[in-house]
Amino acid sequence: MKSFLSxxxxxxxxxxxxxxxxxxxxxxxxxxxxPAGQSGAPAPTDSVPLEGTGGTSPGAxxxxxxxxxxxxxxxxxxxxxxxxxxxxxxxxxxRNKLENREIFANDNVxxxxxKFNVKPQYMANITKVADYLKAHPTDxxxxxxxxxxxxxEEYNLALGERRAQSVRDRLVxxxxxxxxxxxxxxxxEKPAVIGNTEEAFAKNRRGVFVLLSNPxxxx
Amino acid sequence: MKFGCRFRCSxxxxxxxxxxxxxxxxxxxxxxxxxxxxTVRTIPIALxxxxxxxxxxxxxxxxVVGFEVASAKPQYRLTGTVQGEVRGTLADANTQxxxxxxxxxxxxxxxxxxxxxxxxxxxxxxxxxIAQTKIAFRNLPGGRNAKGETISEVWASDxxxxxxxxxxxxxSISFGPSWVPGQLKLFYTSFRAARPEIYLQDLRSGDxxxxxxxxxxxxxxxxxxxxxxxxxxxSRSGSPDLWIANVDGSGLKQLTTTKELEASPCWSPDGRTIxxxxxxxxxxxxxxxxxxxxxxxRLNTGGVTQCTEPDWSPDGKWIAFTRAAGEFxxxxxxxxxxxxxxxxxxxxxxxxxxxxxxxxTRRAGAERRLSLLDVPSRHVKDLSRxxxxxxxxxxxx
Numbered sequence: 001m002k003s004f005l006s007x008x009x010x011x012x013x014x015x016x017x018x019x020x021x022x023x024x025x026x027x028x029x030x031x032x033x034x035p036a037g038q039s040g041a042p043a044p045t046d047s048v049p050l051e052g053t054g055g056t057s058p059g060a061x062x063x064x065x066x067x068x069x070x071x072x073x074x075x076x077x078x079x080x081x082x083x084x085x086x087x088x089x090x091x092x093x094x095r096n097k098l099e100n101r102e103i104f105a106n107d108n109v110x111x112x113x114x115k116f117n118v119k120p121q122y123m124a125n126i127t128k129v130a131d132y133l134k135a136h137p138t139d140x141x142x143x144x145x146x147x148x149x150x151x152x153e154e155y156n157l158a159l160g161e162r163r164a165q166s167v168r169d170r171l172v173x174x175x176x177x178x179x180x181x182x183x184x185x186x187x188x189e190k191p192a193v194i195g196n197t198e199e200a201f202a203k204n205r206r207g208v209f210v211l212l213s214n215p216x217x218x219x
Numbered sequence: 220m221k222f223g224c225r226f227r228c229s230x231x232x233x234x235x236x237x238x239x240x241x242x243x244x245x246x247x248x249x250x251x252x253x254x255x256x257x258t259v260r261t262i263p264i265a266l267x268x269x270x271x272x273x274x275x276x277x278x279x280x281x282x283v284v285g286f287e288v289a290s291a292k293p294q295y296r297l298t299g300t301v302q303g304e305v306r307g308t309l310a311d312a313n314t315q316x317x318x319x320x321x322x323x324x325x326x327x328x329x330x331x332x333x334x335x336x337x338x339x340x341x342x343x344x345x346x347x348x349i350a351q352t353k354i355a356f357r358n359l360p361g362g363r364n365a366k367g368e369t370i371s372e373v374w375a376s377d378x379x380x381x382x383x384x385x386x387x388x389x390x391s392i393s394f395g396p397s398w399v400p401g402q403l404k405l406f407y408t409s410f411r412a413a414r415p416e417i418y419l420q421d422l423r424s425g426d427x428x429x430x431x432x433x434x435x436x437x438x439x440x441x442x443x444x445x446x447x448x449x450x451x452x453x454s455r456s457g458s459p460d461l462w463i464a465n466v467d468g469s470g471l472k473q474l475t476t477t478k479e480l481e482a483s484p485c486w487s488p489d490g491r492t493i494x495x496x497x498x499x500x501x502x503x504x505x506x507x508x509x510x511x512x513x514x515x516x517r518l519n520t521g522g523v524t525q526c527t528e529p530d531w532s533p534d535g536k537w538i539a540f541t542r543a544a545g546e547f548x549x550x551x552x553x554x555x556x557x558x559x560x561x562x563x564x565x566x567x568x569x570x571x572x573x574x575x576x577x578x579x580t581r582r583a584g585a586e587r588r589l590s591l592l593d594v595p596s597r598h599v600k601d602l603s604r605x606x607x608x609x610x611x612x613x614x615x616x
Contacts, residue, residue: 040382102556112504116480152543152566153357153610154395155496155503155527158452158459158480161436167460183454184414189369189392206604 083120097140097212104129109167111205114151116162118170118207126167129209130174140180142210143167147188148201160185167207182212261596262343263290264310268298271303271334271368279379280336283576291328297339305331309339318342331383349571352378353615354360354407354578355396356589358385375422378571378578378614380589380602386420387411398615399442399466405613406430406440406449406466417451420468430468435459437487439483442466443490443510450474450484450493461495461499463510474508475515484530486510487554488535494518496527503527503543517542526550526559528567532574533616539577540569545560549579551594563592563599572616578602580610 109118109126118126131139145164147156164183172178193200241333267276277297278288278306290412295469299307305328308320314480317344323331330351330581337348355375373393376383387393392410403422408415412429417437420427431437442449446466453462461474461481475481477499484495488495493510496503505518505526522524525544532539535554542548547566552559565579581590581601589609591601602609 047292114498150543151503152483152527152541152547154452155482155543156453156481157394157438158482159498161459161481162456165435165454182414182436185454186368186392189371189394189410190363190367191369 017078034111040121051061096215098215099142100211100213101208103132105213109163109207110202111207113148113201113205114159116159116166118166123170125209126170130171130176133171133180134174134213138214140182140212141171141176142212143171143181143183144208144210145183145185145191146190146192146204146206146208147193148204149188149196150201151188153187153189157185157187157189162186163205163207222369233368261285261287261296261598263287264292264295264339265290265293265397266297268300269305269332270301273299273301273328274331276329276379277336280333280348281339282598282601283591283593284340284344284346284349284591285575285598286339293337296341297334297335300328301328301331305335307335307338309342323499332520333377346573346575349378349573349576352572353398353439354378354569354589354603355386355407355615356609357394357396357399357611358605359587359610361607364390368410373405373420374603374605375405376602378591379391380604383605386422395439395611396613397440397442398613399446400444400616401446405444408438417449421504430466431464431471441484441486441493443486444488447489448490448510450486452482452484454562461508463493472512474482474510474512477515487531494529494531494538496529504539505529505540520550520552521556521558523550523559530568530577532570533572534574537570537574539566539570541566549577549584551577562594562597565590565591565592567611568592569612569614570616571614578612578614580612 033217107128109122109125129141133139145160145162147160151159161183164185168178168181168183171181191204192206193203253266255365259270262285264281266288269277272391281288284311293312296312296369297307299305305323306321309318309319310316319338321335321338323334330421333350336348336350340348350509353375355373357371358374359369360369364372368391370390371393372385372387372389373396374383374385378513383560386405387407389411394408394415396405396407398404405420405422407418407420409418415437416429417431417440418427419430431451431453433455436452440449440450440451448463449466450461450463452459458508459482460476461484462471463474464471474493475497478495479498479548482496484492484493491510492507494505497506497515499515502524505520506515507518508515523542524563525542526540528541530539531554537551538554539549539551542550543566546564549563549565549568550559551562563579563597567580567583568577569579570577575594577592577594579590579592580587587608587610589605589612591602592598
């Protein structure tokens with residue numbers, strides 16, 4: 001087997017392992033242009049708030065029978081629409097991790113439709129991953145949960161999470177400390193296979209193991 | 220280009236005042252949505268005198284509240300001109316009696332046409348119009364980012380898809396926008412920082428704040444009718460459960476404790492009850508729970524299974540939901556449960572502020588489009604102005 005370092009697709013990812021309600025806010029630095037071909041809305045070019053655009057009340061007194069008048073709020077022009085573009089709050093308890101998707105690439109756990117129980121034939125994969133983690137105590141694990149395309153988007157996000165947690169629970173039962181395992185659900189937002197066949201659905205209903213290593217430990 | 224308003228006050232308070240005026244009108248009037256036992260009915264109306272640009276806007280606005288435009292035997296006639304401003308006269312086609320005659324100065328021609336359409340709706344249906352309302356939704360321009368995620372951004376637009384604006388440009392997964400009632404603010408989920416987190420964005424200033432960030436999933440925020448609380452799905456307890464908190468993130472409290480998953484919460488308009496989906500019975504099923512906590516109660520959906528994505532009408536009378544089986548179907552049923560009626564193929568319903576029309580997602584080949592359904596007439600109209608797939612519409616109310 002090749003060294004997993006040479007094969008690994010390594011991303012520096014910020015994975016926050018400790019919960020907490022975190023708020024941060026920042027003024028927008030840039031604004032979002034409309035995709036080409038959009039009609040009816042000029043791209044915002046400034047972040048001047050609505051209050052700064054001046055204005056009149058053109059309908060005032062002229063529409064006694066109209067509940068709403070010609071009013072309303074123009075979302076599209078000079079309304080300060082945009083986005084704060086703050087990065088991760090450095091105070092978040094984030095750790096830079098090297099992400100290795102290759103090492104367990106053939107050890108996915110696959111699920112039945114709308115189910116999240118780990119089927120017996122995948123217990124060998126669970127054991128393999130658990131054994132690796134026990135032998136490499138400085139590494140941690142991200143478990144991704146995915147669904148096929150058939151549920152609704154929100155339901156599938158929850159279902160993918162439930163699948164990832166089932167896998168985590170099995171790893172914990174196999175002796176891995178739960179605080180070394182993070183879960184993330186992509187629902188149907190990151191399919192392995194595109195398509196609306198039963199085969200594609202089956203390949204997309206999966207739990208994926210991503211090894212997270214401390215960069216210093218690897219070096 | 221700028222919309223005006225009829226209130227002589229700052230735009231910010233005017234917007235709030237408009238929404239409040241709309242809300243009070245809503246609570247004062249009975250629902251126009253009568254489904255069971257009612258013949259589906261449309262109102263024929265003839266349009267004349269308007270230039271094409273205005274005529275198209277009026278046709279759209281009137282069709283999606285049940286009018287049949289350009290009928291050979293109209294019940295009403297809407298005549299008008301555009302000479303610097305839209306002017307319109309509504310008359311009874313049989314008696315020739317004028318019901319109103321008005322001018323709509325100021326703002327864009329589009330806004331003037333919408334105001335005229337709203338006056339027709341108010342006069343003939345005794346309902347607040349929807350032609351000047353806003354929606355938010357998820358836009359999928361196509362393609363994936365370096366992490367393999369299907370890219371999506373949160374957008375807002377007028378209710379007909381005009382004046383659309385991307386509110387995020389994160390090149391990541393942005394998910395499930397939900398309005399703060401009466402305010403130009405949205406909650407949504409974003410994966411931009413390596414895991415799903417819940418943000419609050421002020422559409423006026425562009426400021427956004429990360430409100431909820433926990434290991435696992437944080438998704439499906441829905442704001443209470445009074446704008447003070449948000450219910451959402453968090454998985455920090457070991458499975459996706461409903462949690463409730465103040466909109467600033469304080470006072471977090473767990474509502475459901477099943478080992479299965481919960482998803483897609485919405486509020487009753489009185490703010491007392493939350494309706495949601497749970498797989499507690501092994502497949503997606505609608506339940507309610509008091510917003511203050513308590514026992515989950517299964518909703519009787521009249522034998523319809525695989526129920527998800529409930530949305531409670533602002534008048535309190537109806538719950539629309541998705542049957543997530545085969546080709547997804549929207550259903551409408553009385554809010555207390557009972558017999559649910561299939562209304563259209565689609566998913567992800569969100570009620571208009573006047574509880575008459577639904578915006579939903581419709582599959583069109585590999586793409587998904589936003590579409591409007593007028594529940595009483597069953598009129599359906601796509602929002603055609605947004606490019607790319609769209610889903611998860613949320614109607615500002």
